[in-house]
Amino acid sequence: MQSEKESKGFSISRRNFLKGTAAVGTTVGLLGVSTYGLKWLQPAQAQTEAKEEPIRSVCSPNCWQTCNHLVTVRDGKVVKSAPAPMPERTYDRICLRGLTHLQRVHHPERIKYPMKRAGERGEGKWEKISWEEAFNTIAEKFSQLRKQYGKQSIAIVGQSGNYGVLNGGYAGQYRFSGVLEAVHATGSVDTSLSTGFAAPMGTGIFDAYSNEPLDWVNARTIILWGSACAETQINEWHFIQEAKEKGARLVVIDPIYTATAQKADIWVNLRPASDTALALGLMREIMAQGMVDKDFLLHHTCAPFLVRSDDKQFARAEKKPLVWDTNSQSAKPHDSSGIVPELEGTHPINGVACTTAYSLLWDKVKDYTPQKVAELTEVPASMVVEVAHLLAANKPGGIKFGFGADRYHHANLLGQAMITLLGLTGNMGKSGNILGMAFYGFDPMIYNAGWLFPAGTFPAVLPLMRLQDTVIKQDPHPVKALYIMCSNLLVQTADRNKWLKEVWPKLEFVVAVDQFLNNTMDYADIILPAAHYYETEEPVLAGDVPYVLYRRQALEPLLEAKPDWEIYQGITTKMGLGQYFPEKLQASKEWFDMPILKQQGITFDKIRQEQAVRFLPNPYIPWKDGKFKTESGKLEFYLEKMAATAEELPVFKWPLEAGPDSKLAGKYPFVLLTRHEKFRIHSQYENQPWLRELNPEPVADLNPKDARAKGIADGEMVEVYNDRGHVVLKCRYNESIRPGVVHIQQGWWRYVAGHHQELTHAQFKEGIFNYSFFDVRVDFRKYAGGELH
Amino acid sequence: MTKKYGMVIDLKRCIGCHTCEIACKLENDVPMGMYWNRILTEGGKYMDAPKGEYPNVQRGYLPLACQHCENAPCVKVCPVAATYKSEDGRVLINYERCIGCRYCMAACPYNVRVFNWQEPVRIPDFDYGSADTPKRKRGIVEKCSFCEQRVNKGMQPFCVEVCPARARHFGDLNDPSSEVAQLVRTRKGEQLLEDRGTKPQVYYVR
Incomplete structure (x- = not known):
């Protein structure tokens, strides 16, 4: 077994190191081992060891890792950045980008004066x-x-x-x-996903609503939803890895085979923009199989709240939402003592039919069978079932979102679906839960x-x-x-x-x-x-x-x-x-x-x-007391305010452009994903020499099948275009890319011609301030602009 | 017993982020265009490209630097004894002695040594990293020293300190209680190109 694994594992790399080693053999043994241990051969130690006291700084772009750095300055020049010791050493951190700061400080192209x-x-x-x-x-x-x-x-x-x-x-x-x-x-x-996610908890969209990363190691099921955190938030990765080593199962939901997806136990390679359909399918499966956390639902969420059929608002008495008490067979304020609230059902109150929020949720999700979800998302039905069962039964768990799934119109509904899923499964307020994103600033x-x-x-x-x-x-x-x-x-x-x-x-x-x-x-x-x-x-x-x-x-x-x-x-x-x-x-x-x-x-x-x-308790685990910041103190996944637009509960809608129903689908058959990766934070570090050595120029990553169908060879220049604009760049065959997708790393400043942001649109959903960067259709063709380098 | 320094790299943990690669350049004053430590993609034709056909794809990462071989071919071929095996098991270079013949580069089956073909180009244009990192000039060979300037002072190599995935471990392979010795034992550490008989002191676990 071992040798088979070895030869398989290293067969590719062997080719790599053999490059340029043709002369091996003839010179072997010239000096034999005679130099072993000869102390006089060692280089002289540096004569004087200059005492250098590093200064402690913080690297603070919007990966929001806020790595603390020890910065060494020698003769007025930054010569080194290193991780600074944190109060909890598990948060000692730096990344490839943060290590290049000396190139930014002393960059030859830095703006010199006004x-x-x-x-x-x-x-x-x-x-x-x-x-x-x-x-x-x-x-x-x-x-x-x-x-x-x-x-x-x-x-x-x-x-x-x-x-x-x-x-x-x-x-x-x-x-x-x-x-x-x-x-x-x-x-x-990028606030759409978090708007939908935070509202049921009654918090601000970037409030401290998740357990802190050092507690993630206690998770048993981790869903990374549209998050390539092994590249973008590199210093959050090791907590997830440590959870995995303790037996956690990792699900990565992403149309692209990222380095994060590579580490998944289950890679859910769904069709772009179909995420909410998947979420509804997960809910349906959990509800249909009776895998919900009934105790959590009844006591800490709005699930038993009675919703009026006329105005879609909670039925209330003295401003308090009512529930149906099965003991007294009557409607009572949700926080009355001695009641046993009913989870499912409809009852008339003052002549108006009122149904529990849970039953209404079931109505919204019941059609999203694994088979239907498979059709919408192009994910196997069995995978939908498997992920649902993990989240509901292999607890504690959580969902960490990145912003990959956020960059579509209606992403707020996905956020609302995610928090509802966590509520249904009682994955809140306990060690090992992950609620969306850790953010404490x-x-x-x-x-x-x-x-x-x-x-x-x-x-x-x-x-x-x-x-x-x-x-x-x-x-x-x-x-x-x-x-x-x-x-x-x-x-x-x-x-x-x-x-x-x-x-x-x-x-x-x-x-x-x-x-x-x-x-x-x-x-x-x-x-x-x-x-x-x-x-x-x-x-x-x-x-x-x-x-x-x-x-x-x-x-x-x-x-x-x-x-x-x-x-x-x-x-x-x-x-x-x-x-x-x-x-x-x-x-x-x-x-x-x-x-x-x-x-x-x-x-x-x-x-x-x-x-x-x-400044937060150690470990920081919010919602331990099961009390949320909503008016009722419960998780209100039923959003009364959204009833006017029929979005009081999560529903699935294809977004503006990226869905298969789009009017543009014929003219522009490809969805453009401009994702974050490891060589930049947004557009920062774009011109860092060490990073450009590794990642020298913008490329359009295309599935080879799509490129070949247009007669475009690997490495040829292509023009990616739509009615709004174009961008010209080199094509790179890449099997990480889902057919039907064009991928360009976001953050590049300049191209041969055009820009990827010419292709995107600035339409947003009323009241939700979110650029739908991925909700974009394009086509591409061989670039006709002549020879380019 | 004398020390035998070695490294264990956990490929299950490695995310191919290149942090160790950049850290190495920074700490060791490595010029533009040169690497002592590289991250190879076990996959398709390009960095980060997988093998297979979507969605049946696979990718792995292999960080690669000097293997500090116990039976180091580079040491054997060096005509001026510039490359040597230190008492504590590291393969080091006395840069003052190197004559730039590059026999060692030919002998190394891992392609981890680099040659200063030109005056080293640095951006920014000064020496960076630790103050006592050995200096190199045009016409000589250089490579990973397990950060000799740090290890000599009892510190870890910089790549080990910075690895965001905590995938790199360093220590004394001769000490059975050391983390590296235990990892090699319990996780069945693998060596690269074992059949060459070089006996690398860098192990990979997966």
Whole structure:
């Protein structure tokens, strides 16, 4: 057995190391083993060992791993990044991207000084200016626009490029826009799944609703749903692996054979956009087989709540939802003592037929038999049954979602289905549960309104999704200027041509702050060089670790770069508002002045000294008491507010484009998936030399069958196109890719021609701010533009 | 008993993320275009491409660096004794002695040694990594030293410290209670190209 396994396992790699070793044999034995153990052959030890004290910083892009780094600086240069010891050492972490920071800090193409545009927008001609001129120009232009069009003619635009409190895209940026009373156009653009997932718990979409990763090792069943976390959130992977080694079963739901899918016990390679059908099928199987956790459903969820047939709202008495008490055979408030609620049934209350939420859920899912789900998802019926049984019977378990399944219209219904599944199976509030995503950064932030808005003035908050139309229509705000920071806006948002052809012509003034001339900067009027993470000192919002974090400054900003906070100081001082941007240590100290931390004795001095301090219980397992943050205190998977659109319970709908029912399916037979992978975090690290050595250029990954059918050879240039735009890149045959799918890694700045974000659309579901990046149809053809390299 | 340093790489855990590969370049001041440690894909033609036909596909990862062979062919062929076996079982290079003949590269069945064909190109343009990482110049051969500058001080090789999947283990194979010795024993550690008789001190478990 062993030798067979060996020869099989290593047969491929053998070819690899044999390359270039033709001369083996003739020289063997020249010196024999005579050198073994000869001490005098060893190189001299370094004569003096320079004492180097690494500085502790935090790497904080939006993989939300917030790895703490030890940064070594030698002769004013960053020479090393290493994982810093965390309070729980299992959270010591770094990744291939974080290890390249010295290349970012000292990159030859880093923006050296402020610049103003010297040619047309997009032409790439720049002229050096001083910071003084930059601040004056911005302050003057902002003041003029405010006078002429009102304060909301300026939009502060940000994304997730930095979790730093002062310099990042969250806290400090709010303070800037609040002081200016500008439009604050930020916010996550992937909130659909989490909107549906969080609502039944009554929490915010990115609140601390999941068990922390160190507890995941106690899971028995783990479903990774549209999550390639072994590539994208690399430092969450080992917890899942450790659970597997303790006997957990891993299910990975993904149309693409990712490195994560490779590790699965069951890889559910479903058709893109069919996820909710699968979820309904899992629910049906669990309910049909009586595998639900009845006790949890009756006491901790809305399952027994009676829903009125007329207005689809809960039947209530004194504002309390009613249940049917089988003891007294009458409707009673759900929290009455001594009752035995009924799970299924219909009863008339005051002449209106009322049915339990559980029975209504069954009505919604009962048609989703394994066979029907197999037709919709192209997943074998037996696999649907197997996954359902694992989640219901092999407990505790959980579902961790990535954003792969989020990037479709109606993904909120999938999120709602996922949390309902966890409720049905009682997989909540126990060690070993995973609830969607571990995220702990915003919990301290919500206590900090005083810090965010020190002037008592507020920004006009505008979901980033609405910015395109706001500028085009000049409604509801007359936006004439953008101040873009922590965002490569034209690479990380959809419908690039709409931005450039419809939005940009309406803008009188665009300021962009970054470290590199990416292709958002191409279209700015003023460019400001931002400081790197290592060049700043500030509190940092944690991601999936249960700590309050703080980074110390490892080196002064290089060249003429400035931390964003100092840029705010410069601009606001010129506008007479500088008093709201105090010195950075003072501002940091004020940030920590919040009850949730003070109660635990977490002071500024402590945090500045220790730099990572736990603020959640160890281990953090929410919902232990079975009480949720909804009005009833129960998991309300029946969403009364959604009854108006018939989405009070999860239902399956194909999205706008990606489904087989799409009108575009004939013209554009392929679904475009632009997924995250291991060489970037969004568009950050795109130009890192070590990462580009491994991943040199954009490619369209195609299933060889699809490419061959069009006569396209491996490595040929192809044009991927639809009515919105095109992109030209090399084709790569790849059997990881499901037939019918075109895959391009997201985050690339530039292509031979076009851009993958020309292909995407910016349509979103009312009230749900989500770019449906994968809900996109395309076709491809051999590129006719001549020879390209 | 003298030490015999070795490494165990858990292929069940490896996710092919290249963190160890980049860490190696950083710690050991490895120039552009060169690797002491590479992640091979056991699969299709390209990095990360699987073998088979969708959805019946398979992929594995194999991190590959110097195997620190007990019976090291590179040591035998080096005409100037620049490559040697240290007392504690590491295959090391005295870069001062290397004359760049590349016999060792020809002798190594694992293709893990790299040659400085040109003046080393670094981005950024200075020496990075630990201060005492041995310096190399044009015209000489270099390779994984189990991070000699760290191990000499009682630390682990940097790739072991950073591995996000906790797939890499380092220690004394001669100490039966060491983690590496136990892993080799209990998980039936495999050696690459065992038939060559090189007796690698890097083991793989799967």
